Amino acid sequence: MSSNVLLGVTGGVATYKSVEIARLLKQKGYRVRVVMTEAAKAFVTPLLFQGITGERVSDSLFDPQAEAAMGHIELAKWADVLLLAPATANSIAKLTYGLGDDLLSTLCLATSAPIFVAPAMNQAMWHAAATQANIAICIKRGMTLLGPGEGEQACGDIGLGRMLEPQDIVEQLLGEKQEGSLTGKCVMVTAGPTQEPMDPVRYISNHSSGKMGYAIARAAHAAGARVTLISGPVALPAPEGVTVVPVITAQEMYEAVMEPVRDCDIFIGAAAVADFRPKKCADKKLAKGDVVVDLVANPDIVASVAKQYPGVYVIGFAAETHDVVNKAKEKLFAKGIDLIAANEVGVAGRGFHSDNNALIIVSSQDCELIELDTKDSVAQQLIENISKRYKNHAKATS
Numbered sequence: 001m002s003s004n005v006l007l008g009v010t011g012g013v014a015t016y017k018s019v020e021i022a023r024l025l026k027q028k029g030y031r032v033r034v035v036m037t038e039a040a041k042a043f044v045t046p047l048l049f050q051g052i053t054g055e056r057v058s059d060s061l062f063d064p065q066a067e068a069a070m071g072h073i074e075l076a077k078w079a080d081v082l083l084l085a086p087a088t089a090n091s092i093a094k095l096t097y098g099l100g101d102d103l104l105s106t107l108c109l110a111t112s113a114p115i116f117v118a119p120a121m122n123q124a125m126w127h128a129a130a131t132q133a134n135i136a137i138c139i140k141r142g143m144t145l146l147g148p149g150e151g152e153q154a155c156g157d158i159g160l161g162r163m164l165e166p167q168d169i170v171e172q173l174l175g176e177k178q179e180g181s182l183t184g185k186c187v188m189v190t191a192g193p194t195q196e197p198m199d200p201v202r203y204i205s206n207h208s209s210g211k212m213g214y215a216i217a218r219a220a221h222a223a224g225a226r227v228t229l230i231s232g233p234v235a236l237p238a239p240e241g242v243t244v245v246p247v248i249t250a251q252e253m254y255e256a257v258m259e260p261v262r263d264c265d266i267f268i269g270a271a272a273v274a275d276f277r278p279k280k281c282a283d284k285k286l287a288k289g290d291v292v293v294d295l296v297a298n299p300d301i302v303a304s305v306a307k308q309y310p311g312v313y314v315i316g317f318a319a320e321t322h323d324v325v326n327k328a329k330e331k332l333f334a335k336g337i338d339l340i341a342a343n344e345v346g347v348a349g350r351g352f353h354s355d356n357n358a359l360i361i362v363s364s365q366d367c368e369l370i371e372l373d374t375k376d377s378v379a380q381q382l383i384e385n386i387s388k389r390y391k392n393h394a395k396a397t398s
């Protein structure tokens with residue numbers, strides 16, 4: 001990576017961690033210039049960043065000295081990369097709407113350097129629909145998300161929203177993770193069930209726990225990929241280093257996938273997406289009795305990705321109770337995808353909810369078995385298999 005890092009610091013409890021980010025980058029020989037918001041200065045003083053970086057800290061759009069030479073444009077051009085850490089919910093919303101009401105937000109608008117965003121906020125704020133919509137827009141516009149991580153938060157809540165540790169942020173920013181079979185590749189994974197509401201208290205869903213999809217996301221991350229996990233409602237911790245976008249319904253999953261997947265190399269649909277949803281969600285709880293619920297088909301996500309983005313290598317899953325390979329092949333052709341990972345369900349000790357699984361990888365040419373093992377081990381073998389096939393496919397189509 002080139003040598004000029006513009007570190008944008010916004011205000012939150014994680015602001016103190018940015019001092020360590022600046023120190024680590026400096027130690028590695030990068031020039032680091034820091035831009036702070038007013039809120040950031042309530043947590044850490046500019047003097048501390050100045051002492052660490054050896055550079056004057058910028059904090060005002062109306063600094064007469066800097067602005068005599070159009071300082072904000074000069075800084076925007078100086079940056080080889082802009083890292084926003086911590087990125088509060090507010091600063092992410094400003095990025096999304098293109099607001100330029102302080103120096104940092106103006107720089108984000110003015111720079112042509114790649115922007116990396118390390119979110120840090122309370123878990124409820126992270127899960128808020130507005131934040132999730134803003135995050136989806138950031139990804140769609142080509143920004144790279146680093147985290148957030150999961151764990152105990154300053155307010156006592158436990159969940160997703162903690163800023164990643166400085167060492168992890170710096171490693172991901174500089175692409176220093178050890179070379180793996182998917183280094184430099186962007187992978188999107190779907191996991192878990194979807195829930196299709198029929199009234200305010202009931203929904204149609206299935207038994208997927210998300211374990212298989214989460215294990216795949218972890219394995220792809222360990223193989224060096226930049227991973228986005230679009231997750232239905234599950235009770236699993238977010239995989240470290242993976243960007244998780246939570247959704248509830250199939251339609252939400254479809255929307256969270258369809259634009260951002262454009263920039264991905266590989267798409268793996270491990271989610272058990274509900275094929276149908278109630279045509280109408282009643283606004284009051286349905287009364288007991290002869291309730292008839294009209295169903296309409298949900299969009300087929302893997303088929304849509306394959307159709308709309310032929311450059312993306314698409315892997316689907318098939319959960320089958322019998323005639324597994326033939327049924328998987330039918331799905332492979334019907335959905336127009338590259339591979340299908342078929343699992344036999346309805347057998348104890350594998351498939352839905354279990355910690356173990358076995359897969360048959362089915363392509364138009366061949367079938368390969370991954371024997372019964374833990375979902376983590378099966379996911380690692382699947383990722384290695386996919387990366388080999390992806391490389392051959394990329395060679396053949398280039």
Ligand code: PMT
Nearest residue numbers: 208209210211212269272273300301302316317319352353
């Ligand atoms: O989550 P776990 O408890 O760990 O269990 C793992 C699993 C059994 C859920 C998983 O391994 C699995 O098999 N997932 C796919 C289950 C499924 O819904 O299969 P399907 O045959 O209905 O769908 C085939 C493929 O189309 C899947 O990739 C699915 O994600 C995709 N699909 C289906 C419907 C739809 N509307 N859109 C889709 O993208």
